[in-house]
Amino acid sequence: MTTDNLRTRVDQLREQVRYHQYRYYVLDDPAVSDAEFDALFRELQALEAEHPDLQDPNSPTVRVGGVVSDRFRRVEHPTPILSLANAFGEADLRAWRDRLLRLLPEEEQSNLAYVVEPKFDGLTVVLHFADGRFVLGATRGDGEVGEDITPNLRTLREMPLRIPANPDVAAVTPTRLAVRGETYVEVAEFESFNQRQEEQGERTYANPRNFAAGSLRLLDSGISARRPLKLWTYEILVLEGGEELTGHWQTLDYLKRLGFPVSPEVRRFADADFDELARYVVDWHDLRRRLPFELDGMVIKVDSLAQRQRLGYTGKDPRWAVAYKSGGEEATTKLVDIFVKVGRTGALTPNAVLAPVPIGGVVVSAATLHNEDYVRDLDIRIGDTVLVKRAGDVIPKVLRPLPELRDGSEREFRMPEICPVCGEAVVRHPGEAATYCVNNACPAQLVRRVEHFVSRGAMDIRGFGIKQGELFVEKGYIRDLADIYQLPWDEIAALEGYGDKRVENLKEGVEASKAQPVARLLIGLGIRFVGEVVAEEIMAHFADIFELMAADEETLNAIDGIGPKIAESLVEFFALETNRALVQKFADLGVRTTAEARPQVDAEALPFSGLTFVITGTLPSMSRDDASDYIEAHGGKVTGSVSSKTDFLVAGEKAGSKLTKAEQLGVPVLSEEELRQRGG
Numbered sequence: 001m002t003t004d005n006l007r008t009r010v011d012q013l014r015e016q017v018r019y020h021q022y023r024y025y026v027l028d029d030p031a032v033s034d035a036e037f038d039a040l041f042r043e044l045q046a047l048e049a050e051h052p053d054l055q056d057p058n059s060p061t062v063r064v065g066g067v068v069s070d071r072f073r074r075v076e077h078p079t080p081i082l083s084l085a086n087a088f089g090e091a092d093l094r095a096w097r098d099r100l101l102r103l104l105p106e107e108e109q110s111n112l113a114y115v116v117e118p119k120f121d122g123l124t125v126v127l128h129f130a131d132g133r134f135v136l137g138a139t140r141g142d143g144e145v146g147e148d149i150t151p152n153l154r155t156l157r158e159m160p161l162r163i164p165a166n167p168d169v170a171a172v173t174p175t176r177l178a179v180r181g182e183t184y185v186e187v188a189e190f191e192s193f194n195q196r197q198e199e200q201g202e203r204t205y206a207n208p209r210n211f212a213a214g215s216l217r218l219l220d221s222g223i224s225a226r227r228p229l230k231l232w233t234y235e236i237l238v239l240e241g242g243e244e245l246t247g248h249w250q251t252l253d254y255l256k257r258l259g260f261p262v263s264p265e266v267r268r269f270a271d272a273d274f275d276e277l278a279r280y281v282v283d284w285h286d287l288r289r290r291l292p293f294e295l296d297g298m299v300i301k302v303d304s305l306a307q308r309q310r311l312g313y314t315g316k317d318p319r320w321a322v323a324y325k326s327g328g329e330e331a332t333t334k335l336v337d338i339f340v341k342v343g344r345t346g347a348l349t350p351n352a353v354l355a356p357v358p359i360g361g362v363v364v365s366a367a368t369l370h371n372e373d374y375v376r377d378l379d380i381r382i383g384d385t386v387l388v389k390r391a392g393d394v395i396p397k398v399l400r401p402l403p404e405l406r407d408g409s410e411r412e413f414r415m416p417e418i419c420p421v422c423g424e425a426v427v428r429h430p431g432e433a434a435t436y437c438v439n440n441a442c443p444a445q446l447v448r449r450v451e452h453f454v455s456r457g458a459m460d461i462r463g464f465g466i467k468q469g470e471l472f473v474e475k476g477y478i479r480d481l482a483d484i485y486q487l488p489w490d491e492i493a494a495l496e497g498y499g500d501k502r503v504e505n506l507k508e509g510v511e512a513s514k515a516q517p518v519a520r521l522l523i524g525l526g527i528r529f530v531g532e533v534v535a536e537e538i539m540a541h542f543a544d545i546f547e548l549m550a551a552d553e554e555t556l557n558a559i560d561g562i563g564p565k566i567a568e569s570l571v572e573f574f575a576l577e578t579n580r581a582l583v584q585k586f587a588d589l590g591v592r593t594t595a596e597a598r599p600q601v602d603a604e605a606l607p608f609s610g611l612t613f614v615i616t617g618t619l620p621s622m623s624r625d626d627a628s629d630y631i632e633a634h635g636g637k638v639t640g641s642v643s644s645k646t647d648f649l650v651a652g653e654k655a656g657s658k659l660t661k662a663e664q665l666g667v668p669v670l671s672e673e674e675l676r677q678r679g680g
Helices: 001-026 033-050 092-101 187-198 206-217 220-227 248-258 269-284 284-290 306-313 372-377 442-453 467-476 481-486 489-493 501-515 518-524 533-537 545-549 553-557 563-574 577-588 623-635 658-667 670-680
Strands: 074-076 085-087 113-120 121-128 133-140 145-147 176-184 229-238 267-270 295-302 321-324 332-340 347-359 364-369 383-390 399-400 426-428 436-439 612-616 637-639 649-650
Touching: 001 033, 033 332, 074 121, 085 092, 092 269, 092 295, 092 306, 092 321, 092 612, 113 248, 113 269, 121 206, 121 229, 133 145, 187 206, 206 220, 229 248, 267 269, 269 284, 269 295, 284 295, 295 306, 332 399, 332 442, 347 372, 347 383, 347 436, 364 399, 442 467, 481 577, 489 501, 518 533, 518 545, 533 545, 533 623, 545 563, 545 577, 553 563, 563 577, 612 623, 612 658, 623 637, 623 670, 649 658, 649 670
Parallel strands: 085 321, 612 637, 612 649
Antiparallel strands: 074 145, 113 267, 113 295, 121 133, 121 176, 176 229, 295 321, 332 347, 332 383, 347 364, 383 399, 426 436
16 A cells, blocks of 8 residues: 555544544444444554554544533633553453563563453443542543533432442542433333333434433433433542542442442453453453343453553553453344334334344344434435344334445335325324324234233233234124224134133133223323323323213313323324224223212321332333332322332343442342232
C-alpha cells in the first residue's frame, strides 16, 4: 500500500470511528455492532502503530470517544473517565497478563491479584459527594467533560443521596468523593415498558442500553423518575478524607459500606490462580444468561492500587485493566421478508424473516419490527442487510439497516390496508403507532382473545388454555368469546384426547367462572389499557357493566386514575354494536355482570397493613405496577430495594440480585399466587 493510500485509509478509519462514537455516545443509537466497531478501531490502532508518521494528536485512538450534547450544562470530570482495551479471546487475555508481569518488578509479581467484574451495558455516570451529600451527577460524555444530569440521577431508588446510607454500618464519611457507575434497566422491565408503549402507540426503544441512556438524558426528571432505572457502582475516582484504601477489592467493600449498590457478581483471583480466572472469564455467557440485565463482557482489573500507579496508562487505556469480549450479541444478516402478525388486541405487528444467523449461541431467523413507524423511521426495507440484536432470552430485534450495502433491489414495506388473516379493514388511531384489525371475530385475534379471556388474570378457567382455544376456534365451536359458555360438550367428548373426566373438569371450570367478579369479565374483554387495577377501579363506580357501557368520556375521566386514553378506549369499544351484543350474550348465558359494593374497611385492618414489600422479576399475570397497586390497596408499602426492614420479596421469573439479597437476609419470598392468597 502506497503512502497516499495509507493516509487515505487512516483518514477514512478516523472518520468512521468518530462517526460511530457520535452515534453511540450522543445519539444513543449505535449504527454497527460492538464487534464491527472494535474491528475498525483495532485496524486504525495497528496502522498508526506501524506508521508513526501518520499519528495525529486528535485521532480517536488517543482520546476517549464521545461528544457532549449541548442540551445540558457541561461538567468537567475530576479525572479522565477512560475506556478499556479489549481482549477477544483467551490468548489476548494471557498476553495482557504477560505484559503486566514484564512491567512489574519481580518482587511484586507474587503479590499480583485481579478483580473480575461484569461489564454492564448501560450508561456510565459519575457521582459527586461533598461531606456525605450527593451534589452532582454527570454522564461520561467525551471522558473529560460530561453532561449534568443531577436531577434525573436523584430519582434512582438505589442512588444514595447521603452517605453512609446505613448508619448501622461502620464507614468513614469522606469529605470529597467521586464514584463511577453504570445505570441500567433489567431486561424484563425493558420488555414490559416497550410492550406498554406499543399498546399505547408510544415510542419504543431498541435495547435496554438505549432505554437507560434516553431515560436519564430527558429534560424532565419527572419522566425519568417513572422509568425502572437501576444503578451499579464500581470505581472510586476521587477520595478525600475517607478510609485508606490499598486495593480495588477493598474499594468495592468500602462502597458497599457507604451504601452504594455494588454487584455481587465480583470475584478476586490471585495471579497463581490465573488459569481459573481465564476459565471463569471465557465462560462469561453463562453468567449473562442467569442475570436479569444485559452484559457485554467482563472486566479484569489489577487489585493493588499501588501496582496500578506503577503500571500507568498507554494512550487512552489503563494498562492495569482489560475488557474481555467474545461472541457478540449482535450480528448482520439479510432481511428476506416482512410478515404481519395479528395480536390479541387486534394490533398488527410487522416481523422480519431473516437469513439464519448465529447470535449468542442461538440461530436467529426472525425478529420483531415493533410497528409501522419503526420500519419507516429507520427506513428498513425488504432485502436489506440489517443489524440484529439478541440478549439473553429476549426476542431478537432488528436494530437498523445498513443502507451502504444496498444494491437497488430492496423494497419498501407498507402496512396492509386489510387484515392479513380475515381480510377486514384495519385502522390506525390518530397519534398512535399501532394499526388494528377492526374485526373482533378475526380468527387470529379470536384465538388470542380466548387465551386472554380464560387466563388466570381474567376469568381464570381451569384446564382451558391456548391449545383448547386454537382447537375450539378451528372446529367452529367458538365464534365469539361468549360461545365459551355454550360449547357443544358432547361433540368435544368425541374428540381425540378428551375423555369423560377431562371434559367434566373443563365444563366445571367454565361453569364456575360465571361467578367471577364483573371486573374479571371487563378484563377478559381485552379492551386496550384496561388491566386488573383499572377494571377494579372502574367497576367500583358502576352498579353493573351495562351502566358502564352507557357512560361517556366525561363521566369516565372523572374517576380517579382513569385518564383520557382509557376513557376513550372504553367508549370506542362499547360504541360498537357487536361488542354491546357480546356483553348482552354473556348476561343471557348466566355470566355475572353486576358489581359488588366495595366494603368500607379500616386501613389498619387491611391484610398488608404495616408491611413493606419489594417486587422483582416477571410475574405470571401482573405487571409490577399492578402488583404495587394491589399491595397498596391492601394496606402495604412497596420499596425499591431489599433491606433488613423488608417484610416480603415478591419474586417472579428472572429474579436477580434482589432475590439473592433477600435469601441472605432471611426475607420471606412470595410468588404472585402466594401474594394473592395473603391479600385475600
